Amino acid sequence: MIQCAELNLSIEKNKETAAAFLKGHGLRMEELERLFVLRDEKGNWVGCGGRYRNVLKCFALDETRRNEALLDTLVTALVTDSYRQGYEDLFIYTKSGYGEMFASFGFSPVADTGSVVLLHRGSNTVGKVLQRMRVEISPSDLVGAIVVNANPFTKGHRYLIESSSRKVDKLIVFVVENDASRFPFRDRYRLVRDGVSDLKNVHVFPSTQYIISNATFPSYFLKEKEMADEQHAILDSLIFKEYFVRHFNIRMRFLGEEPIDMTTNLYNSTLLKVLPPECEVIVIPRKTLDEKVISASTVRKELDKGNFDAIRELVPDVTYRYLEENYGKHS
Template structure:
């Protein structure tokens, strides 16, 4: 009788990493670099399935064809879900090809949004998105011109402030969403607080936590997409689709403001995708010029560079006073130490 076993795979070991990479490649998938935990399903010591966890996202799940329809996906998903729960992650997501959705729905996952023939996003609760929209609805402000800005703010600068001020000058109300996925060097709680403090005097502006539905580039999986350009396109279309279908109607948003991006080709392409997608949903996209100081665009990366170099006076010229006070506080020292170490 065949013996089935689930075993953790340590991707830090070259042979195990190569084995998983080859297995995924045979199933048309790629091994992603951000996998934190990987498990293999073995039958008589033969690898017949694998799956991985990256924070709250289950990904790189594959089963050999000969073992499909035998509950093997259930074994892997249940194991990964339990591992996530043990780590305090209870709200889980899966991105998969649309044809694979029936594999995950019986396991308690619910489709949120499907990008035709490309990707479907699922979560392990039927009310997660509705709860988030309910929290947004409580902050709805009725107006004819309602703008939206999505920012990361790692950390909040005068450039971000200028973008939000400019949006407020062109709208009656502006909703600012701070990307919540914690992959930035400044923790989300800090980034969110600095944005709120930095725009507290702007009466037209409401600041929101981005939640799990303002999609982060860091968490979007590319393991089932073959071309890097396709990854960028699909990510933008998924983000725009969720924004247009759920978030914009909830708050009455009619305009999405973006800052022009002379430094990052990926973000520049993303802006162009927004312009091509959102107007079809009744949402105008306005690209605003970035604020400059001393002939250079003000950016969070510039602040981090100055932090590495200890140039506090230069930082003071390009961040609001609230951000500067944080950066010179004891609270910020561990973050600054991490920035210098990473650099």
Template sequence: MNIRRIWLDRDPSGKQQWADFLVTAGLIPDEQLDYTIGIYDQEKLIGTGSIFRNILKCIAIDASYQNENLLSQIVQALRERLRDIGYQHYFLYTKPKTSRLFHSLGFTEITATTDLVFMEQGFPDFNDYLTELKKQQRKTKNNAAIVMNANPFTNGHLYLVTEAAKSVETVYLFVLSEERSLFDTKTRFELVKKGVSHLENVVVLPTREYMVSSATFPSYFLKDQAKASIAQVQAVLDATLFKEKIASALSISTRFVGEEPFSEVTEIYNQAMKKTFGSALKLVILPRKKSGEEVISASRVRALMDEKNYAAIKALVPPATFEVITKQKNK
């Protein structure tokens, strides 16, 4: 038996063998992968595992080799790869029936649905994140949450936050920490803070890797390229983690979102939240704010940036956002 890399982008026959192996194991071959390995008995693929960023995924072992300790070999090889490229903290998706195996390899469960168990290993971990949140917790009971990418922060975002702030004591405003946007995480976070600084009952917080991230909801960043069935499973996982662990930690009873006329994936997310929250959390879906006949959206602002139509942008964003955009123009 030997372990070797499978070059999915260079070896069509190796990729097909890998894809067939995953399907047989009851898994969906995932296209979002950076690195994949296989264990072979001569040329027969008997085990595989992959990495996307700091997430272990697509791990499967041939049922007839289950007692060969292949799972620990796969996981150890992937962990070594992650450490070599600088990660000390990593995540794992698995099915509920196999979660105990990964628990024995040192992984801790964060949350679970009927389809998935979401686990992690290393530090800083989810408990550290909860500690970070609780340091900024207000002593209020009627609390709401908003989660946004704000790429960039627009008057539409500001409208959503302002409306939420009118109806509750505290709004916890989570800004995505994921670095997969035109505007980097630090810039987006600062623009949101400046944009809502006049609202005294709004607390701006990072999501780290625990809300709408490559770990919890990778399909969100694929938008129109995402498969609806996969996005649905991930959306339920993300909503479950929020409901069971984050909302409860901050005494959040309501989540505000904007209606989604454009993105199928975001609409899937809204519907998944509605179903997952049930009676435990209230989901409020507000109509999007308009400028003229069109709704205000970050995607519209980015399109206008491509067109260099700064006069149109100025009407859609707060002053701090417009200042950053004009600075980018002059670079």
């Protein structure tokens, strides 16, 4: 008889056992909040499945026991646990071709790269989420879009948004909603919104959970990190093209030139391959100060040093006030 039980991940030995089991199935251990394990009558592991926030992942099953409805037991346990934690919209990333295994549990495909597929279950489908974003767009409007993390909002972000806004009738700025950055989403969103409030053709929205971030994209079933990054970029590009471009009639996606970060470079090059011809991709040169690009990472480094004089040169007033109030000597 198969037993299903939660594994205590606070015990290091348990994590090592889980990592070894996953490795034996060609998978990597990732950050998890829950991991449910299936054991046979002798106590041997025959399957496992985990959850991080509202993403179900790290599914591994003994090949010899695949006809015993083990997946049903795991998914039921994880979905029940997710609901108890208040997650009503759930996602699964799995290998392409495996998506049908989860159809009977109410999961529907969102996008498929040919290597990985994203599945969703819940009432907040991508279509319903987009319908709640209200922007008056006429058929003749030239619409552009930008996705920013703004961790925090800098003069470089402001320059990118302002420069792009001059090229279109309406510009939609999506601020990455996933809270995996130093500054919380609510603050990043407010700083961007307030920092461009004078640009009347600019509309700022949360990115939603459908513009995927590295923090929630599980690379555990892709052996090479470069391949994982590439598939993440392709998946994100496909979702943006299939849903966001169509909904807002976006004809231009603006990117900041990236001379430093290789992952962002890969992401930008993927967008250049996937989005055209429906959506033109335009790369804007980065704003510089003393011949150095202005970056949020530089702001964070100066903040760690308490160097507010340097920060003042890099960020708009709205960001400077926020940093001084929350991280200054008198905060």
